Amino acid sequence: MTKFIFITGGVVSGLGKGILAASTGALVKARGKRVSMLKFDPYFNIDAGTMSPYQHGEVFVLKDGTETDLDLGHYERFLDQDLTGLSNVTSGQIYSSVISKERKGEYLGATVQMIPHVTNEIKNAIYRLAEQSKADVLVVEIGGTVGDIEGLPFLEAIRQVRLDLKGKGAFYIHTTLVPFLETSGEQKTKPTQHSVRELRSIGIQPDVIVCRSKTPMTHAMRDKVALFCDVGIEGVISLPDLDSIYRVPLFLEEAGFGHILSEFLGYKGEPDLRKWEELSLILSEQKPVLKIGIVGKYVGMKDTYISVIEALKHAALENRADLKIQWIAADKLDEEENFRSLLELDGVIVPGGFDRRGVEGKISAIKIVRENNIPFLGLCLGMQCAVIEFARNVCGLKGANSTEFDPDTPYPVIDLMKGQREIRKKGGTMRLGAYPCRVTPGSKAREAYGLDLVWERHRHRYEVNNDYLDLLGKNGLIVSGTYAKQGLAEIIELPDHPWFVGSQFHPEFTSRPGKPNPLFNFFVKACKRRANENWKN
Numbered sequence: 001m002t003k004f005i006f007i008t009g010g011v012v013s014g015l016g017k018g019i020l021a022a023s024t025g026a027l028v029k030a031r032g033k034r035v036s037m038l039k040f041d042p043y044f045n046i047d048a049g050t051m052s053p054y055q056h057g058e059v060f061v062l063k064d065g066t067e068t069d070l071d072l073g074h075y076e077r078f079l080d081q082d083l084t085g086l087s088n089v090t091s092g093q094i095y096s097s098v099i100s101k102e103r104k105g106e107y108l109g110a111t112v113q114m115i116p117h118v119t120n121e122i123k124n125a126i127y128r129l130a131e132q133s134k135a136d137v138l139v140v141e142i143g144g145t146v147g148d149i150e151g152l153p154f155l156e157a158i159r160q161v162r163l164d165l166k167g168k169g170a171f172y173i174h175t176t177l178v179p180f181l182e183t184s185g186e187q188k189t190k191p192t193q194h195s196v197r198e199l200r201s202i203g204i205q206p207d208v209i210v211c212r213s214k215t216p217m218t219h220a221m222r223d224k225v226a227l228f229c230d231v232g233i234e235g236v237i238s239l240p241d242l243d244s245i246y247r248v249p250l251f252l253e254e255a256g257f258g259h260i261l262s263e264f265l266g267y268k269g270e271p272d273l274r275k276w277e278e279l280s281l282i283l284s285e286q287k288p289v290l291k292i293g294i295v296g297k298y299v300g301m302k303d304t305y306i307s308v309i310e311a312l313k314h315a316a317l318e319n320r321a322d323l324k325i326q327w328i329a330a331d332k333l334d335e336e337e338n339f340r341s342l343l344e345l346d347g348v349i350v351p352g353g354f355d356r357r358g359v360e361g362k363i364s365a366i367k368i369v370r371e372n373n374i375p376f377l378g379l380c381l382g383m384q385c386a387v388i389e390f391a392r393n394v395c396g397l398k399g400a401n402s403t404e405f406d407p408d409t410p411y412p413v414i415d416l417m418k419g420q421r422e423i424r425k426k427g428g429t430m431r432l433g434a435y436p437c438r439v440t441p442g443s444k445a446r447e448a449y450g451l452d453l454v455w456e457r458h459r460h461r462y463e464v465n466n467d468y469l470d471l472l473g474k475n476g477l478i479v480s481g482t483y484a485k486q487g488l489a490e491i492i493e494l495p496d497h498p499w500f501v502g503s504q505f506h507p508e509f510t511s512r513p514g515k516p517n518p519l520f521n522f523f524v525k526a527c528k529r530r531a532n533e534n535w536k537n
Helices: 017-029 071-079 091-104 114-133 149-164 190-202 219-229 245-254 257-265 274-284 302-318 336-343 359-371 381-393 444-449 466-474 518-536
Strands: 003-009 035-041 088-090 137-142 170-177 208-213 236-240 289-296 322-329 347-350 376-379 412-416 431-439 453-460 462-464 478-483 488-493 500-503
Touching: 003 017, 003 149, 003 257, 017 035, 017 071, 017 137, 017 170, 017 245, 017 257, 035 071, 035 114, 071 302, 088 091, 091 114, 091 149, 114 137, 114 149, 137 149, 149 170, 149 190, 170 190, 190 208, 190 219, 208 219, 208 257, 219 236, 236 245, 245 257, 245 274, 274 302, 289 302, 289 359, 289 518, 302 322, 302 518, 322 336, 336 359, 347 359, 347 381, 347 518, 359 376, 359 381, 376 381, 376 518, 381 412, 381 462, 381 466, 381 488, 381 500, 431 444, 431 488, 444 478, 444 488, 444 518, 462 466, 462 488, 466 478, 466 488, 500 518
Parallel strands: 003 137, 003 170, 035 088, 035 137, 170 208, 208 236, 289 322, 289 347, 347 376, 376 500
Antiparallel strands: 412 462, 431 453, 431 478, 478 488, 488 500
């Protein structure tokens, strides 16, 4: 029978519940148990696909094409396993399903209410994933904070799970903030006490309280939380800020959280934590620093590019390097000092995005890195911008553009993909999920992957226009990866450049700690070579 670990949060959002959930899953997996993950998001959107990056950060795409919350990316990276659309459920999905059943007559005779109909639908999502994943343990994160009105049905549903299981097989972890007040010079536990009181008023008594703070809590502070929240002191875990999220599993293990998990699981052996120990050792090494520029339109909002950042970290760890990321606002790249700063970088990434704002800045940046042999990696829109730049400045196609930004461009080198012109609905209608890419022998991409066929994840509507492939190729920009079924360009590169590669897909979604995506790995290798050459000179 599947056991369930439920993770809730209180006081404020942004405490790292997703990292805690992912780390919990990793520690369960280290104990030889099959584990799966589920994130409940209380918003009414059906999925994250139509949400603004300003409000919700990155949209993470699963192998099956589901557009999800960014925490699903952390889950996959920490567990090193692919999840499905069943692992991200929103209020929109829950209420849509309930209303659909009511219209079909499945509740005939009943007054459809929050309890039991909505809560039953939430529990069905939990039990369905448990059954289909055949997991020994299902880790369930409830989005938002305790006290949010939209989250109440989810909290009531997970309260009922313990009842369904007759008091066995359900475990509750609550994450709270322990702030440090500069004026008094001490940490304060009152927000945690109030948050736990709110949770207990709903009927959930936490088994573990994870206290987030800037610095570690003292034993006396933990004892105070234990007393007022009715949890043994061993169940009050102090989790201070760490220099890397990949240290969290080991930190939790050493803080006694792993022992508590073993007791809940009935596990008697020693966990296999070698992967996390090796990562921790590499993190502690002295390493050369690489300066990588990210030219984007959401500068200052790291959650928007979280998978790109993590993929860079994975590649840097693999290449024994540290990163210094320089954020460059694409819509301000007409300033001369920003141009000069690009020349000082060891490499440049232009990530994905939508809409025209900042596109000309991205194109200008790509021209600089191409002409000055600076390693470049273009992701989705970044790859399309590289094609536009090359078409304009090398192929002589003045005014070349994407029809996304200029419907009347004389040279639509980027255009809507087949089947997209007729689509009117925005949600879930792009090319989404994993598609096969055939990699060209002898190319840089083939050297990086070491494979003739790879599967990578997509999220886009527009493609490189096949009508211009011959002209681009004659001028030196080759297609080194193709979606053979439709003859679409998946990877482009310049063979004579130290590293100038763009992918129509998002390689960052498949990168994992200890297993960096090959395109990121070889990009960082090229950055390291450039840094070494500059140092010698």
